[in-house]
Amino acid sequence: MYELQRTMLGGAAAWASVGAEMLTNPSLPLGYTGLGPIMASALEVFAHAASSRGKPEFDIETVKVGDATYPVTEAIVLHRPFGNLLRFDHPGLPENAPKLLVVAPMSGHYATLLRGTVARMLETCEVYITDWADAKMVPASAGRFDLDDYIDYLVDFLHHIGPGTHMLAVCQPSVPAYAAAAIMGAKKDPCRPATLTMMGGPIDTREAPTSVNDVAMQQPLSWFEHNVIADVPLTYPGSGRRVYPGFLQLTGFMAMNLGSHMMSHYGMFKHLVEGDGESAAATKAFYDEYRSVCDMTADFYLQTIEHVFQKHSLPKGEFVHRGERIDLGGIRDTALLAVEGDKDDISGIGQTRAALHLATHLPEERKKYFLAENVGHYGIFNGSKWRNRIAPVLEDWIRQHQKTALKVVA
Template identity: 85%
Template structure:
């Protein structure tokens, strides 16, 4: 019923958004008298904001056509190099990269948003590296016959992606995937896997949520796992390929994040309204672009979501040494030569200070010279991986860390 009610509301809002958009165009049309009255532009701006807020959104495109590297504008090539039911491996490169350029795998969150949320992260790192990214599928679009997908499968996907890219690959995990990426690194390290990461960078990741708990952590701890299963898990309706699959809907995840900072989101939309009234379309467009991405959401499988709540936020299985993959306990001591970089934002309200840094202490067999911690001052959760502070302050730290531990690949990755 939950999903069906949402679909009904979405259909109604979609119709209202279309009419609001038509109204905005009419009120701002210079050939009509409304456009010359004081009320017309104000009403048009209000309708435009409503239309934007209520409009339905699908999966965005990365749309990275060029990057500037070495003072030259380089054309970017995007390709799917590995296809899996629950996520593809994409590769981005340009002709300005040297033959020994590092290869970087960006592990995008499976947390309600598409991988395109990391467009700014990818574009910045593409200046100096061949970049691969996990493009996770929307669970409601995956047919039931594809099977289940849980934390074990997530880790298996990462191992398979690293095997495809080859030895010497660097890994960047943003937020939630820090945990499975850290686990995969330990599993591969313990087996001396030739494709284990050369470096693993974790940014704003919930490695140990007992450190500086945030409101997100509090919500996960206040209710038993059965509450989440009964209240936030829904069944995909018949209108989608994944009909019958149990999922945690993306629209619920978005509603939770919006509610956490409702005041700031309302002020952002009010600011967009003022820019439109004043005729500052460029500033309004920037706000629109952010919310176009932020409000594009997808579903995740119930198995993956519930296991994440249980093991990451409730039982703290990884830092306690109780995390199991395919029936075997994960030994973090297996990380012996993968250089670790932990990055946190001073104003992060999703992953508190210390949650990501814990990864450095837990890797007890890794020499200290292969560990690094960086606290980004005056930076919130989103600003860790997007925006001017990411591009000018944080990315150079990551690039330097990769350069210190980069080894030329024995053979080119496909």
């Protein structure tokens, strides 16, 4: 039904776009009346809202460091069925620049949602990022992908990058990233992360539960399995795979702040009527990214609901990987930084900070907590507050522990 609706809206959006262009054509008299710009703006807003979206590009072509501007190189350095490892660097980085693995959330959006995160950290770091695949585009022959596989991917990525790597987990991946650090720490793996920064992550959702947490707790796991899991249609490579569709995740996020989203589109309409194309383009760019969604495998989604939001397996010390309980005491030298926003309506205050208390064998001087005032969930990793207030804290934390990382490499 969703695919049918998407196809129908796609045609309507195309006609609306054509209508908007005709109404704004200088050769047509209607464009010079008061009604023309209003009709054209309404059609353009509808066309933008109804258009289908695929996977966006990072499009980070240059980075400015001081007064110099450098070209950015983007490359796939490791390919896996359910996600690639991308590397970003530029010639302005020093030879011993910190290596940073950004772990993007597998929560319905593509890794490009962290474009601003990558661009800012690229000023001082050689940046890698997990580029997760859309589950409906992965052939069924590739097998399953669950929470254990997610952790294995992170360990493999850290091994590929090498010793001394710093890791940044944004939101949902804070849990598997924390688990990977504990597993590697317990084994004294030379490639264990030098630092792990968790931003807005649901380490312990019993702390200041949000509406997202409440939804996960109100229904048994079987309800999620029977009501939000679907089979990929025949038109996709992953036909038959059980997934949690990205459009359901987007619907949930939009419903949480429906009034704000409606006002944003009304604002875009007014900007278009007034001829303020720059302001309208900024709103369009945000929603182009926000509405680009992908599917998650049912195994990963259901295990995340069960262990992160319902059973609280990690903070209870009951989290298991490949049949073995994860010893959080294994984190003995990976420096931990927890970042939260006081306006975050997805991960409440204290949920990420809990990671610092769980690392009982880690010295206090290797733990840090930062609460960003007047910052919501999205603002933790994107926008001016991220660039000017949060990123410097992260850079200073990495710089502070970079000497230790270099010793491990040596």
